[in-house]
Structure formats: structure tokens, C-alpha cells
Amino acid sequence: MTTNITTANITSKDGTTLAVDTAGQGAPVILVGGAFNDRSTVAALGAELAPAFTVVTYDRRGRGASDDSSEEYLVANEIDDLAAVIEHVGGRASVFGHSSGAVLVLEGVMRGLPIDRVAVYEPPYCADENQPKPPADVYARLKALVAAGDRDGAAELFLGELIGVPAEVIAGMKAGEEWPFLADKAPSLPYDVLVTTPWQLMPLERIAGISVPVLAVYGDQTAPGLAAATKMVAATVPGAELKVMPGEDHAVLQRPAALASILTKFFSAGTGRRSE
Incomplete structure (x- = not known):
């Protein structure tokens, strides 16, 4: 339809x-x-x-x-x-x-x-x-990576420290065809952190x-x-x-x-x- x-x-x-x-x-x-x-x-x-x-x-x-x-x-x-x-x-x-x-x-x-x-x-x-929490400075570090234009780094930081995706899995994701779509969203990721305040x-x-x-x-x-x-x-x-x-x-x-x-x-x- x-x-x-x-x-x-x-x-x-x-x-x-x-x-x-x-x-x-x-x-x-x-x-x-x-x-x-x-x-x-x-x-x-x-x-x-x-x-x-x-x-x-x-x-x-x-x-x-x-x-x-x-x-x-x-x-x-x-x-x-x-x-x-x-x-x-x-x-x-x-x-x-x-x-x-x-x-x-x-x-x-x-x-x-x-x-x-x-x-x-x-x-x-x-x-x-009692559940694991990201460090409270993760927002500042994420924002700094975005400000520096490092979209790959910002996406990696979010996936690793905020979602908990293992480093080897992130490496595989970076080699995949979906990675540009994810990295393109990096400038908006600080909003996701601010609204959820996971720490x-x-x-x-x-x-x-x-x-x-x-x-x-x-x-x-x-x-x-x-x-x-x-x-x-x-x-x-x-x-x-x-x-x-x-x-x-x-x-x-x-x-x-x-x-x-x-x-x-x-x-x-x-x-x-x-x-x-």
C-alpha cells in the first residue's frame, strides 16, 4: 500500500x-x-x-x-x-x-x-x-568532539560510553555501509545526552x-x-x-x-x- x-x-x-x-x-x-x-x-x-x-x-x-x-x-x-x-x-x-x-x-x-x-x-x-553509569564529563567530551568537527569520534564515544557497545563491535560498524548515516547524526548527539542525563x-x-x-x-x-x-x-x-x-x-x-x-x-x- x-x-x-x-x-x-x-x-x-x-x-x-x-x-x-x-x-x-x-x-x-x-x-x-x-x-x-x-x-x-x-x-x-x-x-x-x-x-x-x-x-x-x-x-x-x-x-x-x-x-x-x-x-x-x-x-x-x-x-x-x-x-x-x-x-x-x-x-x-x-x-x-x-x-x-x-x-x-x-x-x-x-x-x-x-x-x-x-x-x-x-x-x-x-x-x-546501582547500574553502571557513564562518567559525568561524557557530555562535555562529546560536545568538544562535535565542536572540533570529529563526527566519527563523537559517534564512537556515544556508542561506547553511553550505549556500552564493545570496541570491536564499533570497529565493525565503522567498516559497514551504515556508518556514514550514524556519523552524520553526531552533531545532534549532545541533545540525546542532555535529555536523558544517564549519569x-x-x-x-x-x-x-x-x-x-x-x-x-x-x-x-x-x-x-x-x-x-x-x-x-x-x-x-x-x-x-x-x-x-x-x-x-x-x-x-x-x-x-x-x-x-x-x-x-x-x-x-x-x-x-x-x-x-
Whole structure:
């Protein structure tokens, strides 16, 4: 099935231009990717959802076809961007976030954006003070590599110290055809670090104040820390729903059909329509 996609360039609060794709019809659902992602990586999930919703995807600032007009990295910049996308689709929307995108959309709710329902997949919060944490200076070192134009170095640092990918695996990735796509996203990686602050515990008191319906999803083959963080979101947000996907891991966007089914049911509950 072919989905007609309309692309627009919108302007965020600080003058940053954001590339936004819209497809489908129905209530608006915005999809937000994580680190090393742009709107292309959530496009397959969007195509699965488009028969039921107006699906909106966008390049987060500093990646893909979106620029970054800011003088410094601030979480508030990305909150302003999400606000601009919501305004673009009519002033209210439901939102899905994957990985650091999941933390970003929860942060948007906590900062009062007009979001109706939120679904998150494996937000990389630190849920346990005993789990390994990156050094607190990792953000400063990452920012310095980006400022020096060392995109390979920045991508390597993020993968190794923040995600925990072994050095030999990173070496293999650098030799692969996907590496240029990853390295191209390096200037945006400080935003992923800032929004997740992986060296400190997740903000449970603020998360407990979320009052919109929340669905938290993880795969049973994912990293233990990601599963723990997802469970903690569901346990902390009043009335939140927790869903476990058998056989899935963090790369669920590459196999979007089952996730789309879960999201269609959840988001349809907020529109008064039935999903079959």
C-alpha cells in the first residue's frame, strides 16, 4: 500500500527550520526517534499507522533536513521544536517516542505541551542507582568532539560510553555501509545526552505528576536497564499501561508491524473509535 506523504518546513521558536512529513488521515500522532535517528527511521512505523491516523514524523534539530540555529545545546530547544510540530498539526496531538525520543516526549508532557496520549518504547533513563553509569564529563567530551568537527569520534564515544557497545563491535560498524548515516547524526548527539542525563536517576517525582494516558512498551530481549526504566515509567505514572513484546529488542523500528498494532489500539482509545 502506497502512503502519500506531504513534506513541509516549519520554523521553531529560535528560528530553526524543521523538516516535517505528514501522511494518512484521522487524529494526529507524532513519532519521535532517538539517537542516530531521523524521520526516515520511523517512516516504516508511520506507514503502518497511516491508515488509522494522521501520522507526523520530523527530523529532530541538527539531523536530516533540519538545521539548528541555537548557540548552545538546551533541552528547551527540542521542547520548542515538538511544540512547533504540534502546532503545525492543529494544536493538539498524541505522541510516540523511541529511546531518547521517548524521554523527550515525556519531558514535553511534563513541561505542559498539549499532548493527549503518550506511548514510549524503552526510554533510556537510569532507573537503578546501582547500574553502571557513564562518567559525568561524557557530555562535555562529546560536545568538544562535535565542536572540533570529529563526527566519527563523537559517534564512537556515544556508542561506547553511553550505549556500552564493545570496541570491536564499533570497529565493525565503522567498516559497514551504515556508518556514514550514524556519523552524520553526531552533531545532534549532545541533545540525546542532555535529555536523558544517564549519569543521574530518572526524575520520578516529575514523572509521577504526568496526568495524560501513558503506554510504556519494551521488548523481552532488550538490555536489562532499558526494561527496568520502562517498567519504572509504567509504575510511576498514575494509571499507566505496561506492555511487553515477546522476542523484541531495542531495534523494534526495523520490524514495526507488531508495535503498530499495539500503538493503534492505544491511540484509538483516545479518539473514541474502535481499532480492529
